[in-house]
Amino acid sequence: MEEKYELRRVTVTRYITPLREGGSLPALAEADDDFKYVLKFKGAGHGVKALTAELIGSEIARALGMKVPELVFAELDEAFGRTEADEEIQDLLKTSQGLNLALHFLSGAINFDPVVTQVEPMLASKIVWLDSYITNVDRTFRNTNMLIWHKELWLIDHGASFYFHHSWTNMEKQAKTTFSLIKDHVLLPVASQIEEANAICKRLLTEEKIREIVALIPDEWLDWEGNDQSFEELRETYVQFLLVRLANSEIFIKEAQNARQTFI
Template structure:
């Protein structure tokens, strides 16, 4: 099995905020010369949203979905000093350190369920993945999908793994399914769920899951309010994902019933 490799780059230029996102992500230029959409550790859901974004994105890539390259991005303190907008200034100040970037897909367009194309297998994989990672934010109102070069790309998994906002009760989620799948934007197109579930089970081995979780920066797992150590959190993400995969037949049935 090939191990995933995540590059680390430095932010060299803040270009513009993307105000359609609640957390005010921004387009930035990095030290490798490429443009990225930067997700800030200092935004609303903080480092936990970056963890969700990272795990969800790499799981999506592992099952064969299109995902922009994810990189770790160093942001230094100089950017907040030259930013005139106070809201952005605070965001930059609170985000010094390691953040997450998604390769910027220039001229991509937001997926529109009324006109955009999404094939049955891709739709089925995305729906099941979102059920596995408990992603509450891929709805008609906010699709978090892009069409780029006539292909469907998965972005914005930051609203997944909501159990990690309260570690004292996270084990309660091990036995649950995901009824909110009924609101998924691709539900009607997901007509190959059985076939997709086999691909997912084969792609997401325990080694693959452990490899992805091992790449979460230690710094993102340290919060004063959390009762678990970074290692305990890593083990919790691994246990959660393995428990979801072990009940994938139930998730498939729940999805079919929702349709």
């Protein structure tokens, strides 16, 4: 029997520094395995839903053969951060006790610059397909959310995906949206093989793989205020959103192809 896929778990031992200004305040931190991580906090911004989007989006990208830093579940101890001088960070650490998400820190990586680095059309097309599929509003010229590390392209920051889960209504209708924001995608100008990418991605993304990824969502992140559905029912909604959207991929690939015409 095939072993169940799970993320490693680490305990955060040292908060090093916030990585950028802004609402979510991700941080560089060290864990008990002596590795450094980019730590995403459940007490920030959109909270656990952003972590869930990061988890599902990143693991779908990995399933499609794209390079994504290893994700781990990162435990924040109750006592952690008491000595932190910055009150905003101290509050963030306090509200993030328990299970958070962290990405392996790619030391020495640089931000992707489309002027400097050329991306091969098939890879660009797959990334455009991915972001259309998971409704990722972040991968623009202003905020590329990609890194160059060891001369390879790595994808990061999928927390702004799956915006349907902030309203949690009309799942099927939202699964069939065109995703017009793809017009702002940084790689759209070079994504000339979207049809071919669609065929490849649909072949790789089986129902079994989708269920395996969604099953990774911890119960702790599904304990939403005011929600009366079970954790399994919530996970099944994510699964159905992904399956319906996959079955109707022609809706969003057509939108991407039409948007691309403005660059040609």
